[in-house]
Amino acid sequence: MIRFLHAKSTYTVIAIAVIIFVAYMIHSVSTRTDSTLITTTVETGSVRQLVSISGVTSAKQSAELAFPAGGIVTNVLVETGSIVTAGDVLVTLDARTLYADRQNALAALDRARADLAELLEGPTGSAREVTSETVASKEAALATTKETEAQKVSNAYHALLSADLSAYSDDPNEDALPPTVRGTYVCDTEGVYTLEVFNSKADSGFSYRLSGLETGTYIASVEQPIALGTCGLRIQFNASSFYNNSVWHIDIPNKKSAQYTTYRNAHSLAITQANSAIELATQAVALVKADANNQNAPARSEAVIRAEAAVTQAEAQLARIDASISDRSLRAPFNGVITEIDILKGETVSTLPIVTLLGDNAFEVTARVPEIDISKIVASQTAEMRFDAQPATIVTGTVTFISPQATEIDGVAYYEAKIQFADLPSWMRSGLNADIEIITAQSSDVLRIPKRFLNQTATGYEVLVKRGNTTASTTIEVLLEGNDGFVAITGLTAGDTLLAP
Known part of the structure; x- marks a missing residue:
């Protein structure tokens, strides 16, 4: 009985304590003043999603310059700090052998x-004249040869026709002496002269009728040779002979003469020699013409x-x-500043770099994006940068390049990104470190509230709106949830007061 009473009083004490605690909590809530509440006001502004990374500036153009071949330095035209323009000669090597x-x-x-x-x-004009004159000379020589050889043949032929000419009678009873035939037969027709003698009143007492090679009637002369026809022969009758009614013949040529064969061979030889001489002259003309054509012909x-x-x-x-x-002169490939030069006049250089050139006022920021954020980054996104050299200044830029190839650092894949300055500060130098925030999403001029005032439910989002002395839960729509501490919303009015849940 005593144990039962003791246990019962214990439970009673515990129950009273719980009741007192609950009553205190209710009282505390009901009596809490506005000064202990955490509130905010709905405002208009921007909400951004950011990727925070770091980077370092580098010159967009930077080069370590070297000669493609070694040599002896003849001139060093720049020094550290020199400002150069693309194409300026920086250093030259000896090139005398090359100029020779x-x-x-x-x-x-x-x-x-x-x-x-x-x-x-x-060919030149004078050369053409020489070849033309040579051809003309050979053609003239050919013409002369033809004329000369023709004359030789003609002379031999007429000598053949005129050799040892004599008159003869077919009458075996003729006792008159044959007339004497002289001269050179100049006609070209071979044949026979026939003379029929008859009495006449000529001084000689007779004349003759000519037939055969020529025709006509002529007086006979016993005192001197007179013309026999018109072909160059002359005839004289003997004064002591009686020629009346006699008939005489003269063969042209006289094939019965002992000299006939000699003259015939001479004539044949003249023809052969003429043909040979003319052929040689003709060949000479053809040769000089061919040579002229060859020299004057188009190439x-x-x-x-x-x-x-x-x-x-x-x-x-x-x-x-x-x-x-050109390789003996080291030239600036772009505008810039000489940051290092390691050579003196007279020294021998190899193909190692001797001049470092930094691009003039052309910088960019190189950043590494971890693989967890790489899918959020695209080209043309805006970046805000704070440099250790000017931490109070925000410098803006634009993402221009994202490497598709990863670089692994301590087991994490990083992707290189290039950021181009919107406006390059005058104090910018190569090698400056920067903290970078890349804006991957942004809503401007929207209603926004701090993220801590947002209460997520099974059906969406709610906030506690305080109007006067009353507080009510209101459903809202979240447009963008930034990682800058704010969310963009609809469903409220600018100036509404919210209570932290």
Whole structure:
């Protein structure tokens, strides 16, 4: 009985304590003042989703310059800090041997071009005149040869026709002496003269009728030879002979003469020699004409191609030497500032870099984006950067490039991104570190509230709206949830007061 009473009093004490605690809590809630409530006001502003990364500036153009071949330095035209323009000569090497080679190559090119021009132009005017005169001379020689040889043949022929001419009678009883025939037969017809003698009143007492090769009636002369026809022969009758009614014949040529064969052979030889001489002269004309045509003819296409190839080869050789000479001068590839130079005049350089050139006022920021954020980054997004050199200044830029290839650092994949400055600050230098926030999403000029005043329910989002002395739960729509501490909403009015849940 005593144990039961003791247990009962224990439970009673516990129950009273719980009741007192609950009553205190209710009282505390009911008597809480506005000064202990956490509130905010719905405002108009922007909400952003950001990716925070870091980066470092670098020159968009930076080069370590070197010669493609070694040599001795002849001039150093810049020093550290020199501002240069693209194309400016920075350092030169000795190139005297190359310039000598260039003169030789230039002479070879001039020679090749002259050969081509001469080939296309053909012989000179004087050369053409010489060939023309040579042809004319050979043609004149041919004409002279023909004329000369024709005369020789003609002379031999007429000598054959005129050799040892004599008159004879077919009458075996003729006792008169044959008339004497003299002169050179100049006609070209072979045949027989026939003389029929008859009495006449001529001084000699007789005349004759001529027939055969020529015709006519002529007086006979016993005192001196007179013309026998018109072909150059002359005839004289003997004064002591009686010729009346006699008939005489004269053969042209006299084939019965002992000299006939000699003269015939001489004539044949003259013809052979004439033909040979004329053939040689004709060949000489043909040869000089062929030579003239060859010299004056347009150049063959094969010869032109060879000459053009020689010009091209000479031009290529000259271009190669010019390129080698150009390689003896180290030039600035772009505008910039010399940040380092490690060479002196007279030193021998190799193909290692000797000049460092930094692009003039052309910087960009290189950042590494971790793989967890890479899907949020796209080109053209805006970036806000704070540099350690100017932490109070926000510098804006634009993402211009995202590398598709990852670089693994401590087991995490990072992707390189390039950020272009919107406006380049005058204090910007290469190698400055920056904290970067890339804006991946943004809603501007919207209603926004701090994220902590948002209460998520099974059906959406609610907030506690305080109007006067009353507080009510209101459903809202979230448009954008930023990671800058704010959310963009609809369903409220600017100026509404919210209570923290």
